[in-house]
Amino acid sequence: MTGSDERQTRIAAINRTIAGKILPRMPEPGNWPTVIPGLILYRRDWNYLSENCFYPPAITAVIQGQRNSFLGEREYHYEEGECLVHSVDVPSVNYYTKATPEKPFLSVSLQVDRYLAARFAREIPPVSATGAEPETPENISIAGIDIDVLEAFSRLVALLDDPRSIPFLAPLIIEEIHFRMLTGRQGKLLRQVNTAGTRGNRIARAVMWLREHYREPLQVEVLAQTVNMAPSTFYRHFREITLLSPLQYQKQLRLHEAQRLILVEKQYVSTAALAVGYENIKQFSREYKRFFGEPPSASTTRARKTFFGPV
Numbered sequence: 001m002t003g004s005d006e007r008q009t010r011i012a013a014i015n016r017t018i019a020g021k022i023l024p025r026m027p028e029p030g031n032w033p034t035v036i037p038g039l040i041l042y043r044r045d046w047n048y049l050s051e052n053c054f055y056p057p058a059i060t061a062v063i064q065g066q067r068n069s070f071l072g073e074r075e076y077h078y079e080e081g082e083c084l085v086h087s088v089d090v091p092s093v094n095y096y097t098k099a100t101p102e103k104p105f106l107s108v109s110l111q112v113d114r115y116l117a118a119r120f121a122r123e124i125p126p127v128s129a130t131g132a133e134p135e136t137p138e139n140i141s142i143a144g145i146d147i148d149v150l151e152a153f154s155r156l157v158a159l160l161d162d163p164r165s166i167p168f169l170a171p172l173i174i175e176e177i178h179f180r181m182l183t184g185r186q187g188k189l190l191r192q193v194n195t196a197g198t199r200g201n202r203i204a205r206a207v208m209w210l211r212e213h214y215r216e217p218l219q220v221e222v223l224a225q226t227v228n229m230a231p232s233t234f235y236r237h238f239r240e241i242t243l244l245s246p247l248q249y250q251k252q253l254r255l256h257e258a259q260r261l262i263l264v265e266k267q268y269v270s271t272a273a274l275a276v277g278y279e280n281i282k283q284f285s286r287e288y289k290r291f292f293g294e295p296p297s298a299s300t301t302r303a304r305k306t307f308f309g310p311v
Contacts, residue, residue: 015080022108039156042105044096061150062084065096065104067105070092073243082143083146085181126191149180206223215276255291258276272296
């Protein structure tokens with residue numbers, strides 16, 4: 001058996017262990033937050049289920065199955081044994097190509113702790129022998145997961161069966177995962193977004209502002225000034241990283257939150273529209289239908305067949 005075969009065998013064994021621990025905690029498809037801060041379990045049961053999602057920066061281990069994601073015009077494919085890293089909050093359209101009730105798609109996701117990522121980015125020298133590495137506009141990275149990272153995820157999931165140990169051991173394992181990711185093959189992406197002054201860090205700060213203030217009227221020039229960038233430079237880099245203009249990004253934030261209010265909190269369409277910053281209900285309905293493929297009134301009556309990441 002070659003070294004590559006041994007690695008795949010080991011990863012498959014760890015994934016089976018993780019699957020055995022998380023499946024009983026997910027009796028049906030959905031996103032399942034846990035008592036460990038930032039740790040979320042995902043289950044999907046149907047092939048080609050399509051969903052519009054907004055996911056926060058996270059490190060995700062795919063435990064079983066396959067998923068495709070569209071970010072703008074870019075398509076990403078990832079499957080069991082791979083690790084997905086989001087560096088900034090980005091909207092995506094996902095579908096699953098290997099998922100059945102008997103063998104669902106499973107993944108385990110840990111939201112990036114910006115404090116930890118920034119601390120390690122500051123204290124640990126870049127892998128490159130030449131020092132600082134050139135930035136890239138990528139906001140997502142997919143690679144074969146390091147066994148050390150997967151084993152750390154396995155130990156973190158195992159703590160769910162030992163709640164008394166969570167306050168003492170979970171922070172240590174979460175710190176280990178961040179350390180291993182920052183020093184591993186996908187560390188560059190996390191480093192450039194969490195290092196003060198970099199282009200990626202400035203756009204990440206702008207994204208955080210938008211997520212907190214998406215209900216307010218947006219002045220791109222003022223937002224650019226907030227992160228110390230010229231408006232034209234800010235606009236270009238924002239679009240490179242998020243694949244959307246600032247206004248498009250704000251609109252999608254509003255629409256996703258409105259959909260959540262309608263589907264989950266059972267709010268009236270007009271109430272949801274006003275809550276996310278729309279003053280014209282007809283305009284809201286047009287943009288909602290254009291984005292989700294159905295009018296908001298239809299969302300209030302149909303069975304919920306999609307699952308949404310946090311907004």
